[in-house]
Amino acid sequence: MYKLIKRTDLLKILFRSLLIEASWNFEAMQNIGFTYGLLPAGKRLYKTREERAAFLKRHLKFFNTHPAMAPAIMGVVINMEERHKLGEAGALEQIEGIKTSMMGPLAAIGDNVFWEYLRPFSAVVGVSIVMLFKDSNHPYLALLGPLVTVIIYNAINAFVRYRGLVQGYERGVDILSVIRGFNLTALIDKLKFSSALILGLTVALIFPTLNIRVFGADILNSLLFLGVTLLFFGMLKIKIFPTVIFYSIIAAAILFKYIL
Amino acid sequence: MPFDILLVSLVAAVLAIDVRTIGGTMISRPLVVGPLVGLLLGNIGIGLIVAILVELLWIGMLPVGAYLPVETLPVTTVAAGLTILLKDTISLPQYSLIIFALMAAIPLGYVGRWLEIHIRNLNSVLSAYLVRQAGKGDFSRISLIQGLNVLITFLKSFLLCFLPLYFGRGILENIVHSLLK
Numbered sequence: 001m002y003k004l005i006k007r008t009d010l011l012k013i014l015f016r017s018l019l020i021e022a023s024w025n026f027e028a029m030q031n032i033g034f035t036y037g038l039l040p041a042g043k044r045l046y047k048t049r050e051e052r053a054a055f056l057k058r059h060l061k062f063f064n065t066h067p068a069m070a071p072a073i074m075g076v077v078i079n080m081e082e083r084h085k086l087g088e089a090g091a092l093e094q095i096e097g098i099k100t101s102m103m104g105p106l107a108a109i110g111d112n113v114f115w116e117y118l119r120p121f122s123a124v125v126g127v128s129i130v131m132l133f134k135d136s137n138h139p140y141l142a143l144l145g146p147l148v149t150v151i152i153y154n155a156i157n158a159f160v161r162y163r164g165l166v167q168g169y170e171r172g173v174d175i176l177s178v179i180r181g182f183n184l185t186a187l188i189d190k191l192k193f194s195s196a197l198i199l200g201l202t203v204a205l206i207f208p209t210l211n212i213r214v215f216g217a218d219i220l221n222s223l224l225f226l227g228v229t230l231l232f233f234g235m236l237k238i239k240i241f242p243t244v245i246f247y248s249i250i251a252a253a254i255l256f257k258y259i260l
Numbered sequence: 261m262p263f264d265i266l267l268v269s270l271v272a273a274v275l276a277i278d279v280r281t282i283g284g285t286m287i288s289r290p291l292v293v294g295p296l297v298g299l300l301l302g303n304i305g306i307g308l309i310v311a312i313l314v315e316l317l318w319i320g321m322l323p324v325g326a327y328l329p330v331e332t333l334p335v336t337t338v339a340a341g342l343t344i345l346l347k348d349t350i351s352l353p354q355y356s357l358i359i360f361a362l363m364a365a366i367p368l369g370y371v372g373r374w375l376e377i378h379i380r381n382l383n384s385v386l387s388a389y390l391v392r393q394a395g396k397g398d399f400s401r402i403s404l405i406q407g408l409n410v411l412i413t414f415l416k417s418f419l420l421c422f423l424p425l426y427f428g429r430g431i432l433e434n435i436v437h438s439l440l441k
């Protein structure tokens with residue numbers, strides 16, 4: 001490790017990996033972006049024209065994965081390229097197979113974690129903050145909502161990108177065990193619990209605004225909200241989407257208001 | 261006023277670079293763009309309302325695989341911008357005006373997607389060119405094409421925000437006035 005590649009190269013690759021979808025095309029998808037990300041390593045390892053031509057031909061092939069998961073694959077590829085340069089036989093032949101076998105599963109994990117859970121979750125937190133402060137004495141605090149959304153999303157985004165690249169480079173193909181070690185399924189479970197809390201909060205916000213009171217006493221209403229929150233948690237556990245529940249709440253509120 | 265429109269369009273175009281290029285850090289989502297446009301034009305509340313409406317309209321659309329979602333950034337910028345710019349000249353309740361502005365801005369999302377498809381087809385040609393030229397071992401061409409794409413994204417979003425705001429302002433005002441007669 002770090003025999004030819006320097007830590008500054010890894011840092012450059014980390015920033016370049018942000019541009020992986022810039023030249024996205026329908027034929028080879030992220031090939032240009034992926035090669036662009038690897039260029040610092042290519043410059044460090046290969047000096048002659050023939051070597052660089054072979055490097056470009058190796059990497060300008062079809063490639064597509066979730067952007068946040070791409071650094072992990074880049075790390076593994078740099079690891080193999082360095083081994084090849086150090087004279088290890090067979091390293092080069094493995095690269096193509098590693099790329100194609102990793103991009104599918106990692107894209108599935110990335111789409112699931114980032115787009116199905118993290119994005120709605122961070123957006124709902126932001127919207128809740130906006131709703132809390134919008135009509136209060138300090139309306140400018142509502143601007144915290146978008147800020148919190150961006151920070152929550154990008155803290156996890158940056159962590160996965162950084163760890164993926166460094167661990168991918170240091171451990172090579174063993175990276176898959178590292179990604180399992182992120183324990184993303186446990187994270188999703190925690191996110192589900194938080195989503196349930198926030199959906200419960202939505203009920204607590206919407207029903208009083210529309211002047212709907214199920215029970216006469218306030219304490220009973222609060223208990224009802226708690227029960228409803230636990231019910232949402234159960235619904236999320238059996239994979240009902242948060243958006244479906246969200247719209248059901250609004251529909252229920254309207255029904256309560258105008259029919260009952 | 262033209263200076264305000266220019267500033268808003270420039271900020272929106274810089275944020276737009278995030279959509280596909282910087283792997284989605286959320287700063288190009290309506291929830292961020294709307295309040296920012298509102299802040300620049302002096303009415304954060306309208307920016308937030310437009311942002312929430314646009315975010316909810318296309319909440320289920322994810323850029324998975326080769327699927328291209330409708331571009332929400334020009335819709336948010338133009339709808340929020342038009343509402344704030346016209347709220348003093350048109351005597352309508354704020355929410356009705358937002359609906360009129362959204363109606364005018366939503367086609368821009370589809371224009372943006374149509375342009376994006378053509379940009380990607382251009383990229384297919386560029387990709388084939390790079391593969392043909394790979395034998396020369398020249399790294400700088402790849403960086404050049406990446407830079408070109410960032411520039412194209414910037415220009416596309418700038419034009420999609422600036423032209424409708426600058427020229428559409430008067431048109432929408434006339435349409436709404438003639439509808440109210």
